[in-house]
Amino acid sequence: MYTKIIKIDENNIDKNLIGEAVRIIKNGGLVAFPTETVYGLGANGLDEEAVKKIFIAKGRPQDNPLILHVYSTDQVEDLVEEIPPVAKLCMDKFWPGPLTIILKKSPKVPDIISAGLDTVAIRMPENKIALEIIRLSNTPIAAPSANTSGKPSPTSARHVIEDLMGRIDMIVDGGDTGIGLESTVLDLSTDIPMILRPGGVTKEDLSKTIPNISIDSSIIKEDEKLIPKSPGQKYRHYAPKAEMFVFSGQVDSIVEAIIVNTEKYTKEGKRVGIICTDETKDFYKEGVIISMGSRKNKETIARNLFNTLRTFDHLDVDIILAEGVDLSNLGIAIMNRMMKAASGKIIKV
Ligand code: TXA
Ligand code: MG
Numbered sequence: 222m223y224t225k226i227i228k229i230d231e232n233n234i235d236k237n238l239i240g241e242a243v244r245i246i247k248n249g250g251l252v253a254f255p256t257e258t259v260y261g262l263g264a265n266g267l268d269e270e271a272v273k274k275i276f277i278a279k280g281r282p283q284d285n286p287l288i289l290h291v292y293s294t295d296q297v298e299d300l301v302e303e304i305p306p307v308a309k310l311c312m313d314k315f316w317p318g319p320l321t322i323i324l325k326k327s328p329k330v331p332d333i334i335s336a337g338l339d340t341v342a343i344r345m346p347e348n349k350i351a352l353e354i355i356r357l358s359n360t361p362i363a364a365p366s367a368n369t370s371g372k373p374s375p376t377s378a379r380h381v382i383e384d385l386m387g388r389i390d391m392i393v394d395g396g397d398t399g400i401g402l403e404s405t406v407l408d409l410s411t412d413i414p415m416i417l418r419p420g421g422v423t424k425e426d427l428s429k430t431i432p433n434i435s436i437d438s439s440i441i442k443e444d445e446k447l448i449p450k451s452p453g454q455k456y457r458h459y460a461p462k463a464e465m466f467v468f469s470g471q472v473d474s475i476v477e478a479i480i481v482n483t484e485k486y487t488k489e490g491k492r493v494g495i496i497c498t499d500e501t502k503d504f505y506k507e508g509v510i511i512s513m514g515s516r517k518n519k520e521t522i523a524r525n526l527f528n529t530l531r532t533f534d535h536l537d538v539d540i541i542l543a544e545g546v547d548l549s550n551l552g553i554a555i556m557n558r559m560m561k562a563a564s565g566k567i568i569k570v
Contacts, residue, residue, distance in 0.1 A: 222388060227393055246263060283333075380531060440553065461531070472500070495541075516546065
C-alpha cells in the first residue's frame with residue numbers, strides 16, 4: 222500500500238492538506254496523526270470495517286479495546302449510556318487533554334471498539350490537528366497509538382514511518398508530541414473511580430476533583446496474580462530489542478549498581494546501553510549513555526523516554542540498564558512504561 226506523508230503546522234493548519242486526511246477517514250481508510258500525548262492511528266470509529274484495518278496494520282490483539290476520540294462533549298452523549306456527574310466534572314476540568322474516560326457504552330459503539338466489554342473509552346485530545354481531523358470527519362475517531370503492537374509508542378512522525386510505512390494510507394507529520402506518554406485511562410463506569418493506566422494527567426491532579434480515586438495495583442507491580450483491569454496493560458509493551466533492566470531506589474545506589482553491572486556485562490563482551498539523567502550521566506565511564514533529561518523535570522523525562530528506547534534499537538546494544546525515578550506525579554507513568562519495556566525486570570537497590 223502507498224502511504225502518503227504530509228506535513229501540517231499545528232498553528233497554521235492548511236485546509237487542503239487536512240481535507241485529504243479527512244477524505245481518507247470518511248472513505249474508511251487509516252490516517253496516523255499527532256496528538257499531544259503520542260501519535261494515533263485513526264479510523265472512523267463507527268465503521269467496523271475501517272476499525273478492523275487498525276488491528277491488522279498494528280498487529281494488535283483483537284481483545285484489546287480502542288479509545289474513541291471526540292472534539293466536543295456533545296459527541297459523547299451518543300456513545301455512552303449516561304454521563305455521571307463525576308465524569309462531567311473531569312471533562313470540564315481536563316478536556317481537551319491527556320485523560321481517557323471509561324463509561325458504560327451505548328449500542329451505537331461497535332463491539333470491535335470495546336472488544337466485547339460493556340464500556341467504552343473516550344478522550345478529547347488537545348492537539349489542534351487531531352481536533353480538526355475529528356471535527357471535519359464528523360465522527361468519533363478510533364485511535365490507538367500508531368506503533369506496531371509491542372513497540373514503544375511513537376512520539377514523532379519518524380517513529381510512525383519506521384513501524385507503519387506501507388501499511389496505512391497516510392501519515393500526518395505535525396512535529397514531535399509534547400507529553401510523550403499515552404493518556405491517563407480513568408474508569409468511571411463503576412462506583413469506584415480507578416486509574417487503569419497512569420499518564421499525562423496525574424493521580425495528584427485527579428484527586429483534587431475525585432478525592433476517593435484509586436489506582437489499579439497491577440500498574441507498577443509485575444505480579445502474575447494481579448490481573449490488570451485494562452486489557453492493554455497485560456501485554457508486553459514498549460519493548461526495545463535489547464534486554465532491559467530498571468534500577469529503583471536512592472539515586473546514588475542506582476548509579477553504583479549500574480556501574481557494577483555495566484562492567485560485568487561489558488566483560489562478557491556485551492554492548493551496554495545506559496538510560497540515565499542529567500544529574501548522573503557524568504558518573505558513567507563505559508557503555509552507550511543517553512540522558513533523558515533532569516530528574517527535576519519529569520515532563521522532559523516523559524517526553525524523551527520512548528524516543529530513547531527506539532534510539533537504542535538503532536545503536537544495537539545487547540543490554541539496557543535504566544535509572545528509575547520516584548513515583549510522585551508523572552513518575553508513576555514513567556515507571557509503568559519502563560517496567561513494561563523491561564518485562565517487569567525491576568531491580569530494587
Ligand atoms: O494518549 C493516548 O491515549 C493515545 C492517543 C493516540 O490518544 N492512544 C492510546 O491508545 O494510547 P491505545 O489503544 O494504545 O491504548 C488504549 C488503552 C489500552 O490499554 C486499552 O486496553 C485501554 O486503553 N482501554 C480501551 N478501552 C477500554 C475499556 N473499555 N476498558 C478498559 N480499558 C480500555
Ligand atoms: Mg498503545
